[in-house]
Amino acid sequence: MNEAKRTFQEGLGLAEAFRVLSVRLANAGVEQAEAEARRMLLASTHLAHAALISQPTRAITPEEAQTLQSWLDRRLAGEPVTRIIGQREFWTLNLRVARDVLDPRADTETIVEAALDLLGQRRTHRLRILDLGTGSGALLLALLAECPEAKGIGIDLSPQACALATENADRNGLASRCEIRPGRWADGLNEAFDVIVSNPPYIETATMAGLEREVRDHDPMLALDGGADGLDAYREIIAAIPKLLKPEGIVVLELGTGQAMAVSALAQAAGLKVVALRRDLGGVERALALTKPVG
Numbered sequence: 490m491n492e493a494k495r496t497f498q499e500g501l502g503l504a505e506a507f508r509v510l511s512v513r514l515a516n517a518g519v520e521q522a523e524a525e526a527r528r529m530l531l532a533s534t535h536l537a538h539a540a541l542i543s544q545p546t547r548a549i550t551p552e553e554a555q556t557l558q559s560w561l562d563r564r565l566a567g568e569p570v571t572r573i574i575g576q577r578e579f580w581t582l583n584l585r586v587a588r589d590v591l592d593p594r595a596d597t598e599t600i601v602e603a604a605l606d607l608l609g610q611r612r613t614h615r616l617r618i619l620d621l622g623t624g625s626g627a628l629l630l631a632l633l634a635e636c637p638e639a640k641g642i643g644i645d646l647s648p649q650a651c652a653l654a655t656e657n658a659d660r661n662g663l664a665s666r667c668e669i670r671p672g673r674w675a676d677g678l679n680e681a682f683d684v685i686v687s688n689p690p691y692i693e694t695a696t697m698a699g700l701e702r703e704v705r706d707h708d709p710m711l712a713l714d715g716g717a718d719g720l721d722a723y724r725e726i727i728a729a730i731p732k733l734l735k736p737e738g739i740v741v742l743e744l745g746t747g748q749a750m751a752v753s754a755l756a757q758a759a760g761l762k763v764v765a766l767r768r769d770l771g772g773v774e775r776a777l778a779l780t781k782p783v784g
């Protein structure tokens with residue numbers, strides 16, 4: 490039968506199901522068709538990757554066939570695969586992804602890398618970490634996973650994000666070292682931190698309508714819209730940093746494309762020092778690292 494039109498039936502072997510999925514996704518222009526097909530099969534069958542490979546003729550059940558068909562239909566209608574399967578890998582973690590909360594991106598791992606580089610040996614200290622606009626908890630939880638003695642706070646204005654970050658902390662065994670709080674950026678915080686990270690909304694309002702459909706239709710506006718020049722959240726966050734940062738502390742902010750100069754200028758005007766600018770795998774200046782000047 491023509492694989493481009495095949496649907497899922499009970500009894501189809503895993504290898505065949507994989508082929509049907511990848512062909513249909515590739516024909517629809519999905520760039521990572523095979524990777525996405527694999528993720529759908531793993532999530533729908535609850536099998537480990539090794540089992541998927543070692544049991545090519547294991548037949549899919551009626552429930553799995555139904556799930557795969559509905560997931561394929563949703564993917565072909567433009568929904569991102571992570572939202573369909575409800576989970577994604579971020580750094581060393583498996584995070585649940587849910588409606589009304591930003592689906593964390595691979596580029597955001599650049600912020601984790603930059604923070605860990607700057608911390609060096611200090612990552613084993615009893616650090617206090619703050620994540621402003623924590624969303625799914627991605628940044629805070631990745632840092633807690635790498636810094637075994639650290640504790641942290643994640644803040645978000647969205648109650649859905651706070652609920653999801655709390656669930657992700659639990660899912661990854663990090664709940665005892667983190668607190669997730671609803672709130673507006675740093676309002677009401679009275680302590681100082683060793684590490685502050687943030688991936689704030691940074692898209693210019695006027696360009697929001699032109700975003701890719703997968704982003705515009707599925708990620709929440711609260712997580713994306715950075716105001717007229719995309720810098721509203723940076724202004725608020727940077728103004729709060731001097732009183733929130735310990736003298737030896739570090740800050741790492743995620744940047745939108747082309748924002749490095751403008752955000753550096755805001756930080757310098759607030760008395761902070763730019764110590765590193767790190768590019769993501771696509772070559773975009775993605776992570777801006779700041780400290781307090783010595784003396």
Ligand SMILES: C[S@@+](CC[C@H](N)C(=O)[O-])C[C@H]1O[C@@H](n2cnc3c(N)ncnc32)[C@H](O)[C@@H]1O
Pocket residue numbers: 590591592593594597621622623624625626627628644645646647650672673674687688689690691711712713
């Ligand atoms: C770009 S998302 C980043 C989410 C997550 N940190 C990540 O990297 O995947 C920005 C987050 O900031 C939150 N946010 C927007 N405005 C806020 C505000 N005024 N105070 C606190 N959080 C806010 C949004 O709800 C969203 O979760």
